Amino acid sequence: MGKISKPLLFWYYNSARDLPWRVVKDLHPNPYFVWVSEVMLQQTGVKTVIPYFQRFIQAFPTVDVLAKANQDQVLSLWQGLGYYSRARNLHAGAKQIVAMGEFPQTAIELLKIKGIGPYTSAAIGSISFGETIPVVDGNVKRVFSRLFCLEEKGQALHDRAFELSLAEIESSPGDYNSALMDLGATVCSPRNPQCEICPLKLNCCAFKAGCVLDYPKKIEKKPMPTKYGIVAWVEKDGELLIRKREQGILKGLYELPWDEVEKTDYDKIDSDFVKHTFTHFHLYLKIVRTKKIQEGQFILFESLKDYPFSTLMKKILK
Numbered sequence: 001m002g003k004i005s006k007p008l009l010f011w012y013y014n015s016a017r018d019l020p021w022r023v024v025k026d027l028h029p030n031p032y033f034v035w036v037s038e039v040m041l042q043q044t045g046v047k048t049v050i051p052y053f054q055r056f057i058q059a060f061p062t063v064d065v066l067a068k069a070n071q072d073q074v075l076s077l078w079q080g081l082g083y084y085s086r087a088r089n090l091h092a093g094a095k096q097i098v099a100m101g102e103f104p105q106t107a108i109e110l111l112k113i114k115g116i117g118p119y120t121s122a123a124i125g126s127i128s129f130g131e132t133i134p135v136v137d138g139n140v141k142r143v144f145s146r147l148f149c150l151e152e153k154g155q156a157l158h159d160r161a162f163e164l165s166l167a168e169i170e171s172s173p174g175d176y177n178s179a180l181m182d183l184g185a186t187v188c189s190p191r192n193p194q195c196e197i198c199p200l201k202l203n204c205c206a207f208k209a210g211c212v213l214d215y216p217k218k219i220e221k222k223p224m225p226t227k228y229g230i231v232a233w234v235e236k237d238g239e240l241l242i243r244k245r246e247q248g249i250l251k252g253l254y255e256l257p258w259d260e261v262e263k264t265d266y267d268k269i270d271s272d273f274v275k276h277t278f279t280h281f282h283l284y285l286k287i288v289r290t291k292k293i294q295e296g297q298f299i300l301f302e303s304l305k306d307y308p309f310s311t312l313m314k315k316i317l318k
């Protein structure tokens with residue numbers, strides 16, 4: 001063990017991506033910035049995250065400012081990023097940290113904060129506080145799977161990559177983890193790995209065996225279920241009826257009133273529809289103009305921009 005750390009860090013110090021939350025060579029970045037960026041990067045690509053991160057940090061430059069913000073403000077700056085529970089948890093976590101009096105500095109302590117799981121706690125612990133702990137995301141799993149020709153899949157692959165990565169850390173754990181994530185994102189990509197320029201090719205089992213694309217081993221995916229719903233478009237005197245969602249993955253966001261229905265009832269309605277894909281299901285919504293008033297509040301059309309809506313609802317409002 002200990003074969004990849006040196007060439008990896010050498011490569012990283014020459015090729016690290018320039019990211020607004022990043023500083024390299026053991027200059028430990030602000031843990032709040034690392035936290036916000038890692039939360040945004042879950043399920044979302046770097047290019048999309050950068051402008052969101054910059055706007056978010058401009059509005060909430062410190063954990064104290066975020067803790068004092070109201071939820072509508074936080075969700076407004078998250079609009080379009082999706083997975084809104086991340087924003088709600090970030091907000092709740094900021095309040096928790098302020099109540100604790102200081103930012104927790106180890107992965108174990110960080111796990112006590114709402115919304116921070118093993119991945120984010122390891123990222124903050126190593127990158128901002130120099131803790132020797134591996135960070136294992138999808139990119140890192142792919143790199144280790146190829147480096148060691150691992151046959152494991154799913155959680156077993158995660159655990160094996162964690163164990164191997166820990167054994168490889170020699171120094172600068174934050175830079176080491178960032179380097180692995182960068183390598184997976186830019187060089188050891190899923191379908192088009194650039195092995196010729198890879199700093200680890202001399203240590204890579206799959207490259208030497210000429211079977212890079214056989215790793216990681218694939219998990220068969222179950223087809224996603226499809227759900228159906230009806231949205232009520234209720235207009236009165238230039239105003240539109242909206243309501244605040246009180247539960248589920250879009251909790252805290254505003255929406256036009258809608259209900260899930262059986263496919264047979266959905267098929268009976270002849271109107272425009274929108275389709276949206278969430279992590280675990282597809283959703284089709286048909287829009288029905290009605291005068292039947294449901295719970296909610298009427299808002300002037302020009303004021304709609306002041307309320308946080310999900311991407312799904314923005315599609316409907318368009």
Ligand code: SF4
Binds near residue numbers: 146201
């Ligand atoms: Fe990935 Fe190729 Fe580098 Fe191996 S040599 S780690 S397969 S990019």
